[in-house]
Amino acid sequence: MTQFHGRTNDLALLDRQLRLVRDGVATTPGQALIVTGRRRVGKSRLVQEFCDRSGAPYVIFQASRGRNPAAERADLTAALAQSALPGADLVAGAVGTDWNQTLRALSIAVPEQTPSIIVLDEVPWLVEQDREFEGAMQTVWDRYLSARPVLLLLVGSDLSMMESLQEYGRPFHGRAARMLVRPLDPADVREMTALDPAEAIDAFLITGGFPEIVQRWNAGTSRTTFLREQLTDPLSPLLMAGELSLLGEVPEPSHSRSALEAIGTGERTFGTIANRIGVGNPVPAGTLAPILNTLTAKRIVAVDTPLANRPDTRNKRYRIEDPYLRFWLAFLQRGIAEVERGRGDLVATRLERSWPSWRGRAIEPLVRTSLERLLPDDRLPDAEVVGGWWNRQNNPEVDLVGADREQPAATRIAFTGSIKWLETERFGQRDVESLIAGSMSVPGRDHTTRLVAVSRNGVETGLPLAASFGPEEIIAAWRS
Template sequence: MEFTGRGADLERLTHQLRLVADGAAATRGQAVIMSGRRRVGKSRLVQEFCDRSGLPYVVFQATRGRNPAAERADFAAALAQSALPGADLVAGLQAGDWNQALRALALAVPDSTPSIAVIDEVPWLVEQDPEFEGALQTVWDRHLSAKPVLLVLVGSDMSVMEALQTYGRPFFGRGTKMTVRPLHLGDVQAMTGLGAADAVDALLITGGFPEIVQSWRPGTPRTAFLREAFATPLSPLLVAGELSLLGEFPEASHSRAVLEAVGSGERTFSSIAAHTGGAHPLPSGTLSPLLGTLLTKRVLAADLPLSTKADTKNKRYRIADPYLRFWLAFVDRALPLIERGRGDLALERFERSWSAWRGRAVEPVVRASLLRLLPDDAWARTEAVGGWWNRQNNPEVDLVGADREPVATQVHFVGSVKWFDTHPFGRHEYDALVRDASAVPGAGPATPLVAVSRSGFTRGLPLAARWGPEDLVRAWHG
């Protein structure tokens, strides 16, 4: 399948390789610690990078739960079968530990010309053998860092990959951090061939997951794409979510139940506890560490109200992974229907809920896009874009622009997001924004009002700024 998008990610890797080739860094060898959500396209990205480089390379992918001795044997076999100049020197190697296995890598890579070594799913190696990290640090310091090699360590468990870089861990300070994120809105539009507004819908449905975006035939309307995807339980749109979840969260686990609660629309601690606990709310002592783990793994995100007043207890939780957000809301419950051949019923249920769900799901996309457009000439000091709400969610303000977060010293604007198919942002929406803006701490009568609308604006509204779908897409092409 043709590789598209990822220009910025490829350029980051190319820059690190350039440092190796030019000998322009403190050590000849360079290490990149690459993390990203499962199935976001990390392995495909590094393979494409290796192929485009034209250099000798080796790619080794670990297997979860494997016997460490068998894993080392496969690692040695991957070295011996690679195009590295010293591959024949390590043929038949039987490494008794990871120190020996990684020293074989140092032996296989050339001394004077650049090469690339990729170790994929590093968290599984750390899980299998507690000595792996120490061996990696020792061999890097004594052998690999002195050679012109780019070592790319890849992993899907965000918490483990971040821990590799923390003070006190063996590999601390030795690698450059790189996070692979889903395809952005600009890439999704380019790959689907849709107009700006429909491309936003495509992003909300696919989450920017490459394998799903590539299954969206260019120019296909949303309903036609979903009808095709719901026709078979093996379509990428349906399969990727279950594989992603099962990779980390078994169906019967409390973590899975928490994700399903948030995915169904529960946003506060108390409502998640009530939804997850069954007859009785899940105890705080159980739910708090679960939420902490999911936040650390970057599966959940926690938002705080943005204003000049601190409010650290009024958190709102959401699924951070945009595709998983869609999958939990629509696909998870539709799978039994689809497996019975009733994708038509699944599509009907989707259409009934889509507009309301989309209205909230688009808000993080809007805020991220505005952060790429700002600061600009009109908002030269705006460095944070969030929302504001009180404990009763009445009012709930979609957009707050400020100089910093989570507690601003100055609110620069207050705004509203209306994402209707045909209804423009009009006088009614403007009057509601005027009323709600007065509740935001730090905002006053002179605070500029802004709006984002899918379907345009009624003439004559005294808005300080207005943005539409084309502006959101433009943010990602800059």
């Protein structure tokens, strides 16, 4: 099995849940946890690693999409019978005629006095197959499993569906905590690639922190070398993971897929997305709005609004939330056919030509999130959230705005800032002047508002900045 890297915090969180079971300090002996995260982010591998390290007996069952419920129940019982749970032999050959009977077998197999772990993976597919599953899970949990020292992990990739399992009125409401598994963070990527901070951030923007892709990045390999190597292999995870991820989220060609492609290739406003999908004949707002709402609920698309002391919720900007998928849609999707015919060099050349401008935009959400993780900072008092600001014409655009709150609007603008993420140029006097000019338009900004610079290649001395940040600080934010 591939060596396991990173996930220190995730493993610690799972271990704390198991410790509640071991120590018997919770309101019930059993504990349930909903584990969710984007497809291919490594949830199943994380859970397997946790189970292996735990020392507790466990069973892991992974559902199959679109399968007959009776076949799924038979497979669950077979997995249970083959597990290391003490009562596994008691359920061998016994296939329940419904989900109540099948899940009841779990309570027979788990020990009465010592901790054990039950993992049901891809729960959304079980719910899709048979609406009886949710109610049966609640009944068996309440009557049997919660009374045993068991940790129940319900795993799934459909974020909106997994969150809905906990909604008021649903059978499992109030019975489980929730854990969101994110991709590897920039500090994990740096550790795995052994790159310097600036290059590690490039690696993060390319891989998105997806473990199966990061593991292909040999320690110390430059960005250009890695890309050229991967673009010679049509089966490389760098190429394939994007399509597989989209097939899981948006299985068939549709306006949803077209909207993703439009956003991934640079369209950011509702109007330009509608126009791109309609090829000059914009799709109606009543068609596009529900699509964007669904993609946002699934955490595929993120929506940004200007951060200032006046709300402007209609001035939205859309972006692909996952850095890897953003990279894949921008550069790799249309290059797959070229790689398959042995011309990955064409894709690499095209990518290098567009890389500086693409990276300049792609780095913005990472910088904002990283700075927010570094707060509070004595140099930036009153700053608790970090966003950006723009008007309807995108002129000016201010890369960074720090404020005391985001919703419904800020009451104090703590700082404005600019990002300059170039290979050789430092942040200098001209950049400060441009920042000051743009900041004048930010509602709520006044003469006390501080100035901040973020630069890949350093900052000139003597500039009127309250603070400056570089690649080292961005990486460090993920180890704070």
